[in-house]
Amino acid sequence: MDPTRRQQAVAAWALALPFVLLFAVFSLGPVLASLGMSFTDMRRTDIRDPLAVNPVGLDNYVQLVQDPLFRKVTLNTLLYLLLGVPATMAVALLVAIGINRVERFRGFFRVGYYLPVVTSIVAVSVVWKFLYRDNGGLFNTLLGWVGIDGPGWLDSTTLALPSLVLMAVWRNFGTLMVIFLAGLQTIPQEVNEAAEVDGASGWARFRHITLPMLRPTLLFGAVITGLGYLQFFEEAFVMTKGGPLDSTRSATYFTFDQFGFGNYGYAAAASYLLFLAVVLLTWAQFRWLGERDDATVKGAKK
Amino acid sequence: MSTITAEKQTAPKAPAARDGGEWRRTPSWLYAVLFVGLFLVVVPFVWMLLSSIKPEAEVRAVPPTWWPETITLDNYATLFTKLDFPTYFLNSAIVALAVTAGNMVFCSMLGYALAKLDFPGKKALFAIVLGTLMIPGVVTFVPLFVLTTNIGLSNTLLGMILPFLAGPFGVFLMRQFIQTLPDELIQAARIDGAGELRIFFSVILPLCGPALATLGILTFLTSWNNFLWPLVVAQTEDKYTLPVALALYSVGQNATQYGLLLAGSVVVVLPVLAIFLVLQRHIMQGIAMTGIK
Numbered sequence A: 001m002d003p004t005r006r007q008q009a010v011a012a013w014a015l016a017l018p019f020v021l022l023f024a025v026f027s028l029g030p031v032l033a034s035l036g037m038s039f040t041d042m043r044r045t046d047i048r049d050p051l052a053v054n055p056v057g058l059d060n061y062v063q064l065v066q067d068p069l070f071r072k073v074t075l076n077t078l079l080y081l082l083l084g085v086p087a088t089m090a091v092a093l094l095v096a097i098g099i100n101r102v103e104r105f106r107g108f109f110r111v112g113y114y115l116p117v118v119t120s121i122v123a124v125s126v127v128w129k130f131l132y133r134d135n136g137g138l139f140n141t142l143l144g145w146v147g148i149d150g151p152g153w154l155d156s157t158t159l160a161l162p163s164l165v166l167m168a169v170w171r172n173f174g175t176l177m178v179i180f181l182a183g184l185q186t187i188p189q190e191v192n193e194a195a196e197v198d199g200a201s202g203w204a205r206f207r208h209i210t211l212p213m214l215r216p217t218l219l220f221g222a223v224i225t226g227l228g229y230l231q232f233f234e235e236a237f238v239m240t241k242g243g244p245l246d247s248t249r250s251a252t253y254f255t256f257d258q259f260g261f262g263n264y265g266y267a268a269a270a271s272y273l274l275f276l277a278v279v280l281l282t283w284a285q286f287r288w289l290g291e292r293d294d295a296t297v298k299g300a301k302k
Numbered sequence B: 001m002s003t004i005t006a007e008k009q010t011a012p013k014a015p016a017a018r019d020g021g022e023w024r025r026t027p028s029w030l031y032a033v034l035f036v037g038l039f040l041v042v043v044p045f046v047w048m049l050l051s052s053i054k055p056e057a058e059v060r061a062v063p064p065t066w067w068p069e070t071i072t073l074d075n076y077a078t079l080f081t082k083l084d085f086p087t088y089f090l091n092s093a094i095v096a097l098a099v100t101a102g103n104m105v106f107c108s109m110l111g112y113a114l115a116k117l118d119f120p121g122k123k124a125l126f127a128i129v130l131g132t133l134m135i136p137g138v139v140t141f142v143p144l145f146v147l148t149t150n151i152g153l154s155n156t157l158l159g160m161i162l163p164f165l166a167g168p169f170g171v172f173l174m175r176q177f178i179q180t181l182p183d184e185l186i187q188a189a190r191i192d193g194a195g196e197l198r199i200f201f202s203v204i205l206p207l208c209g210p211a212l213a214t215l216g217i218l219t220f221l222t223s224w225n226n227f228l229w230p231l232v233v234a235q236t237e238d239k240y241t242l243p244v245a246l247a248l249y250s251v252g253q254n255a256t257q258y259g260l261l262l263a264g265s266v267v268v269v270l271p272v273l274a275i276f277l278v279l280q281r282h283i284m285q286g287i288a289m290t291g292i293k
Helices: A002-039 A058-064 A068-101 A106-118 A121-131 A140-145 A160-184 A190-199 A202-230 A233-238 A249-262 A265-293 A293-301 B002-019 B028-052 B074-082 B085-116 B122-134 B137-150 B155-165 B168-179 B183-191 B196-225 B228-233 B242-251 B258-291
Strands: none
Touching: A002 A106, A002 B122, A002 B137, A002 B155, A002 B196, A058 A068, A058 A265, A058 B028, A068 A106, A068 A160, A068 A202, A068 A249, A068 A265, A068 B028, A106 A160, A106 B028, A121 A140, A121 A160, A121 A190, A121 A233, A121 B028, A121 B258, A140 B137, A160 A202, A160 A233, A190 A202, A202 A265, A202 B228, A233 A293, A233 B242, A249 A265, A249 B137, A249 B155, A249 B228, A265 B122, A265 B137, B028 B258, B074 B085, B074 B258, B085 B122, B085 B155, B085 B168, B085 B242, B085 B258, B122 B168, B137 B155, B137 B228, B168 B196, B196 B258, B228 B242, B228 B258, B242 B258
């Protein structure tokens, strides 16, 4: 290696070193340790001597798959994802299209709709728990005005999870709205104008121009929203404590509980299954939304 | 940023729009819909604020009052005198500021190396850092707890800070930004005989203002709102951060003191809303910079 390149390499590693050290000890190390831990019977009592635990092979995973509670939290987590992602994307897209069409107050709307995103999930969960109250809550008071006797939203095994999803949509759609808005602005106006001249209706333009051209942006939005929703925890912790009857207990909540019980190996295995779901989801969404992409977008760009 | 691009696209077309382009004229009902939507989005915040200054009996009133009949700051007084909210607030601020400072320093250093320098292991390093962007926090917290316990950092603020001091998101953001800076700057400095580290600190870093601002604000907000790890680390009340304290009060013995809990929510939410409203331009830029490429 010649001296200047050598100098550059030394400087680069000197700059990288603090990050790499912290990252290795507090991120990468624990990720690998968690995997190792998931193949052991580690419990809280082993905390001072973590290397002295017994390997148990796949026992933790086998036990998890058979654990009715783990099956339940997996189902809850998937339901949260399946309800939450489409709803969040639909609201975000509608608002983005609306804001994209107005000429005034654009920045004002964008900031206003984004507000919930920056707030603490714990804090907004406290507020929404109050709004969802059976008697005197905002929702049931409004329903009462039109003569409907509102249910106890968070006390029902069927309504509690959708209620948490509704709050999540409110809390999170702002991020996607900003991303979609930026995506909408990359669509050349000529394309829409040409389609209009050819007599395409508003719905046709949305279906055949906006959606295909926004596909990469939609994909990105679906992935980041999905990743967040797979890990939901705080809203359930504050609003329902995972209840009623575990109907809002999530995979993260389950892991947290097992950690609390001192079952470290079991908790690590559960967290790795969640990790696996995250990887699969990302891969699937890229496959599913990415596929048809090339032809349509290229066609539309011409 | 995106507004500017939009203006560029529409400006030359303005006359055509007036002529006919039906789809581009803004119908006034759209403004109405957007304002109503915005009202719905901010209602929970307004409700939170108004309820927090009502006496407890009025907070629980059925049907609820919209505007407070009696205005009182009792809830806030309780939080800050009877309960230990000053400590929680301070803890939250210390942790968030330390995490923010760490990320600004360490991520810009590595971001520069990845963007502009040639070194063995570069590709692998970038791949590993990027790969961890999507690892859920729940995967690492059990081994992290074992680690912090064994190095004597459980139930300390340092234990809350260290694991978040160097995050992959910041590296990604800084690398994206520094890549857009011209290589000629660095080459010219090299010809002038500046050392590699000096080039980073006195040529590159001063140009990173906008990216650093974005990173700083986003990191601060994330850290301020962070919950799972502080919940695991904090074992005594004097180490609680605001979200930890609020969450534990809301499921514990204070669970039915709505006025108090809503005032607590205001204390958690108001600082970040204020920061956001003042500095929102940088946040929107950050989303555009990392989200849309």
